[in-house]
Each structure stands twice: as C-alpha cells, then as structure tokens.
Amino acid sequence: MKEFLINLLQNDILAYALMAFVPLAWIVPFALFAVWWERKISAHMQDRLGPMRTGGWHGWAQTIADILKLIQKEDIIPSAADRLLFTLAPFVVFVGSYAAFAAIPFSAAYIGSEVNVGLFYVISISSLVVIGLLMAGWASNNKWSLFGAMRSAAQIVSYEIPIALALLAVVMVVGSFDLQEINRAQSGFFWNWFVFQKFPLLFLAAIIYFVASLAEVNRTPFDIPEAESELVAGYHTEYGGMKFALFFLAEYANMFAVSAIASTVFFGGWNSPFGDFLSGPWWGAFWFISKGMTFIFVHMWLRWTLPRLRVDQLMYVGWKVLIPFSFVIVIGIGFWLMVVR
Amino acid sequence: MHSAEGEVVRRRLLRKKNLDLKFMGQYFKDIWEGIWTVLVGMKITWSHLFTPAVTIQYPDVKLKLPERARNRLYVNMDDCIGCDQCSMACPVDCITIETLKSTPDVDLGLTSVGTKKRLYVTRFDIDIAKCCYCGLCVPPCPTECIKMTDVYEFSEYERNNLIYKYATMTPAEIDAAKAKLLAYEKAEAEKKAAKHVAPQPNS
Numbered sequence: 001m002k003e004f005l006i007n008l009l010q011n012d013i014l015a016y017a018l019m020a021f022v023p024l025a026w027i028v029p030f031a032l033f034a035v036w037w038e039r040k041i042s043a044h045m046q047d048r049l050g051p052m053r054t055g056g057w058h059g060w061a062q063t064i065a066d067i068l069k070l071i072q073k074e075d076i077i078p079s080a081a082d083r084l085l086f087t088l089a090p091f092v093v094f095v096g097s098y099a100a101f102a103a104i105p106f107s108a109a110y111i112g113s114e115v116n117v118g119l120f121y122v123i124s125i126s127s128l129v130v131i132g133l134l135m136a137g138w139a140s141n142n143k144w145s146l147f148g149a150m151r152s153a154a155q156i157v158s159y160e161i162p163i164a165l166a167l168l169a170v171v172m173v174v175g176s177f178d179l180q181e182i183n184r185a186q187s188g189f190f191w192n193w194f195v196f197q198k199f200p201l202l203f204l205a206a207i208i209y210f211v212a213s214l215a216e217v218n219r220t221p222f223d224i225p226e227a228e229s230e231l232v233a234g235y236h237t238e239y240g241g242m243k244f245a246l247f248f249l250a251e252y253a254n255m256f257a258v259s260a261i262a263s264t265v266f267f268g269g270w271n272s273p274f275g276d277f278l279s280g281p282w283w284g285a286f287w288f289i290s291k292g293m294t295f296i297f298v299h300m301w302l303r304w305t306l307p308r309l310r311v312d313q314l315m316y317v318g319w320k321v322l323i324p325f326s327f328v329i330v331i332g333i334g335f336w337l338m339v340v341r
Numbered sequence: 342m343h344s345a346e347g348e349v350v351r352r353r354l355l356r357k358k359n360l361d362l363k364f365m366g367q368y369f370k371d372i373w374e375g376i377w378t379v380l381v382g383m384k385i386t387w388s389h390l391f392t393p394a395v396t397i398q399y400p401d402v403k404l405k406l407p408e409r410a411r412n413r414l415y416v417n418m419d420d421c422i423g424c425d426q427c428s429m430a431c432p433v434d435c436i437t438i439e440t441l442k443s444t445p446d447v448d449l450g451l452t453s454v455g456t457k458k459r460l461y462v463t464r465f466d467i468d469i470a471k472c473c474y475c476g477l478c479v480p481p482c483p484t485e486c487i488k489m490t491d492v493y494e495f496s497e498y499e500r501n502n503l504i505y506k507y508a509t510m511t512p513a514e515i516d517a518a519k520a521k522l523l524a525y526e527k528a529e530a531e532k533k534a535a536k537h538v539a540p541q542p543n544s
Contacts, residue, residue, distance in 0.1 A: 045386045049396040305382040321372055 019112060023101035026289075031252035035063045038300050045304040073241035078141065081238060085139035090239065090246035093132030097254040099125045104260045105179050107270045107284035118179040119171060122261060123164055126216070129254065130156045133225070133235050136247070140238035148234025151311065152218060152225030158318040159215040159222075165326035166209040169202060169333045170194050170265050183269040190273035195266045201332045206266040208326050210295070213258035215318065217251065219299050221306035222314055229308075255296055263291035411474045411489040414467050416507040420452040420486035423460040427478035427487050435471035436478060439464035441518055444525040452484045463515045465507040470500060 005015035036051070040058065043050030055061025077086055100122045102112035115121060130153050137149020171177055173194065174185045186193050195206045215222035218234075226234035236247045263269055269291070270284030278287075309317065397404060406412075423440035440460040443449055449458035478487055497503050510518070 041390070044391075044394065045389050047389055047392050047395050049394045049398070052398060301383060301386060302379075305386040306379065 020102075022110065023098070023104070023106070023112065026106075027098070027101070027253045027256065028249070030256060031249045032063045032067065034252050034255070034296060035066070035248070036060060037297075038303075041297070041300045042304045045301075067245060070241055070245040075241050075243070078238050080141040082139040082141065085135045086238075087243075089132050089136035089139060090243045090250070091132075092135060093129050094246050094250040094253070096126060096128035096132055097250045097257055099128065100257040101253070101260075103179060104257065105183055105264060105269060106288055107281045108180075108183070109281035110285065111180055114178065114180055117177045119167055119177045119182070119261075119265070122179075122257070123160070123167065126254070126257060127156065127160060129250070132250075136239070137235040140235070142238050144231045144233075145235050145237045148225045148227070148231045148237070151227075151231075152235060154311075155215055155218070155222060155225060155314060155318075158315060159212040159322070162208050162212040162318065162322035162326045163216060165323070165330050166205040166212065167261070167265055169205040169326070169329050172330070172333050172337060173198065173202070179264050179269070182265055183271060186268040187271050189275045190268065193266065193268040193271075198333060198336055201329050201336070202266070204325060205329050206262070208322050208329070209266065210262055210298075211317070212322055213262060214299065214302065215314070217254045217258055217299075219255065220303040221309050223303075223308055224311055224314060227308060255299055256292055259292040259295035259299070260288070262295050263288060267291050406491045406493075410491050411476045412493040413469060413490050413495055414472060414478070414505070415488055415490045415492075416465060416467070417486040417488075418462065418465065418507050418509050420454070420484040421462050421465065421507075422452060422456055422458050422484055423462040423465075424483060426481040426483070430477045430481045432475060432477060433471050433473050435468040437464060437466045437468075438462065441515070442522055443518070444521055447521075452486070454484050456484055461510060461515070461518050462508055463510055463518075467505045467507065468503065469495070469505055470503040 005018055006012060009015050009018070036059070039062070040050045051059030051062035053059055054065050077083055102125075103115060103118035103121050105111040105114075111118075133152045133156075134149045137145040137147075137152075140146070170182065174182050176182065176185075182194075190196070194202045196203070214220075218225050225231075226236075231237070236244055239247060268287075270288040272279040272283060272287055423438060425438050425440070428434075428436040428438045439462075441463050443459060443461055449461070451457055474489070476489055479489060495503075
C-alpha cells in the first residue's frame, strides 16, 4: 500500500501522511460507533433499550450528537490546575494509544510500519499512556484525579508484565517480533491460530493476555482508576468538552489496540478462518476488524457482568495469578521448543 | 534407629507439607472458581441480552392508567351550584370560589341531578400547581361536577397558566348581575322599611 501511494502521489511525505491517517479514519468512526454500541449492549443486558430517539433507527446518531455537544462546550481549565500539563495530558494519552496503531497490521497489504520489533514497539509505546494519565491526575490538582492516576499507574505497570510475558510465549514460537510475520505464521485454517497451538499453553497465554489487557485499558472489572462510585471519574474528573472527548477517544482507541493485538497474536489477525476462502487484502481487513470487534464486544460483555475489583484484589490477580502463570507458560513453551526442535 | 526427637521433627515437617499442599490446592481452587463464576455471570448477561426490554418509550407508548387515577381536575360549570364545599375540603386551598346571589326573576336552571341553581358562580379558580391530587374535593360535591380526569400532561412555561379559570361569566355579565342584585336588594329593603313604617301610627 505504501508503494502504491508513493506511486500514485509522486510524493513521499504526502504518501506517508496518508498512511498515518488510515488508522485515524478507522478509530474516530469506530469510537463513535463503539460508544453507541456499548450503550446499547449495556442497556439490553439490563433489559432496557438505551438511546432510541436521536437519528431515528435505535438512536444511532446519539454519539454524534454527543460529540457535537462536546465540541461546543466551553474549554474549562480549573484555576488551581497546572495549565500546561492539564492541556497536554489528553494529547499525550491519545498520542500514546494512536502510536500503537503504527505497527498494527490491518491487512496483509496495510501496516503503518513493518518494523521487525513491531510487538515490542506496541507494548512499549502503549505504556506512554500512563504518563498522560499521571499528568492529567497531577495537573488537575484534585484528590480524586490524583488517586485515579496513581491507581492507573500502579495497575498498568503491574499488568504490563503478564501482557509482555503472554505475548513473549507467541514470539518464542514464531521467532519474530514482526506482527506481519506472526500473522503469516498463523495462515491456513483457524486451527493454525496460536490459541489452538501448543495446547494448552498458548490458550492460557491468550486468556492471560486478555485479562491483563482489560486491566491495561482500565475497563471493568479493573476500572478502579475511573471508579465512578469512589473517585467521581478518576483522572479525568476535571476535564470537560473536547479534552474529555479526547480521553474518551483514547480509551476506545486503546480498547481497539489491545483487541487488535489479541486478534493478531492469538487469533490469526487478518487470516481468514477458512484457509484461502474469503482471503485477500480487503477480506483481511474485514477479518481483522471483525476479530477486533469481537474482543471489544467481550470487553463490553464483561463490563456489564462483573463488579469492580478492590485495589488489593487487583494486585493479587496481577502479581499472584497472572504473572506466575505466564512465567510457567513461557518456561513451558521454552521446553516444548527445545524438545521438539 | 529413629530417635523420639527425630520422629517429632519428621511429623512436624509432614504436617507443614500437608498444610502447604492444602493452601496450594486452595489457590488453584480459587482461580478455577474465579474463572467459573465469571463464565456463569457471562451466561446470565448473555441471556439478558436477548430478553425483551421492559422499557416503555413514554411519549410514543403510554401505559393505560388505572381506572381511578387522580390527575388533572375538571369542573363541569353547567352543574356547579357554587356551594363552596370542594374549596372547603381542599387541604392546600387551591380552589377559590366567589358567588353572587341571583334575583328571583332569574332562572339559572337545573343541574343534571335536578338541583336548582341559585347562585351565579363569578369565580372558580383552581391553582393546579398547588393541587396535591388527594381527590378530597370530589366526594363533597352535591352535583358531582368536580372530578379528577386522566390527563397528566399539562406542563406550562408560565406558572400563571396553571391557574385554571372555570367561571363562565364575562366581567360585563358579572357587573350586570351585581347591579341587578344591588337594585333588587335596595328595592327589597325599601319595601321592608315601608312595611315596617306603615303600621306605626296604629300602635
């Protein structure tokens, strides 16, 4: 796709800029759609209907109306806040989550940058979000915000480890950090996907990754940084208008990023489940996005099923369950590879 | 040969090992239970996803009100005899009634239950913003002309619009009736005075 754009536009910079905008063209509509979807799912799981009026059919335009409202809102910065950090924080958060999309392969033909440390890059760049969250919490000069930010930092730092280890298990099998390489290693039918390989080690790794990624994006049952019932809204308590919208966009972008990684690493990414049937660049994007959306649906499903964990329970799950298990998986995969090869 | 001391140490170690195994078992059991209960919860929410919603989309769909629902008050002025009983029954004083006597030559007609109307009702105001929908004004009415309807959508932008004026007489009619009554009373008083004065010389 890069070569095609460069040939088409005869201009490298323009072509790269266009390449960089492709994920944004997906994320923004996705975030709008996902907010609406989440509201509908939450409503139906509670035997309600959710938004039904705006836009006619099942309130599909509700989030568009919401974002228009947020754009028109006054941009309030609390007088006691640190103006620079306060303004910067939502951008840092969004940049952190958007930068991860640079190495995510949307299809066989499209990947922002096919670097050989792709997975490594995604793991490390998405940690940048923590800085933004801490920034927001600190700059707000509000106890709830700071609590939320500290919790979020503690949580993300703890859950990076099982995430990295679970992904490492797959990296050991493939022998590459390159996400396209990982995709290609799973081509063929769905039983070639890594969840079903080296059973049950990689299956457990997928579960560990999924649980830890929920914590990574601060979703229920690990939403203690936002904890509406305890911390008002956590780190974005003081934010309103477009800045708040940016936090929201970053949250949904992050959700899609972790789901995309899950589908790429464990569920075959853009590979069709049926071998060569329905495969190709466009079908690849379709499969990739639908796998990602499935995980997002499970995120939402869990959100409306489980209550929030306590801080100590969260740490228990992270340090005493996920990390030992992921170590066992990494060691097990190591032995497996050693014995088989 | 085992010494007695060695036996004690051996037993203690064995007990500790058993205890450790027990804790270990509990650890895995907790994890399994955690995963299992999450799945059970997910099954429940999944089934609710396909349960028809209980929401009633209010302005589009309206529930049928109970037969004796108490909502906006309505007064049928054709039947009102201005007896003021509803106003007296009202615990929040939201009904204000003013009446005027009619002269004998005027026939105000009958109510639907056959009561003769003797008073002009010049003012019958209900401040529905004050009304507490207790319905206490309804039973005292001798002609059953005040009643609670099932209308509940009557919000207004102006609070004054919530004072419902039921009186049917125009100000001109009221003035005319007043003047007529005054004239009649004056004539009556004169007649009475004349009657009273006339026999005096005889006594």
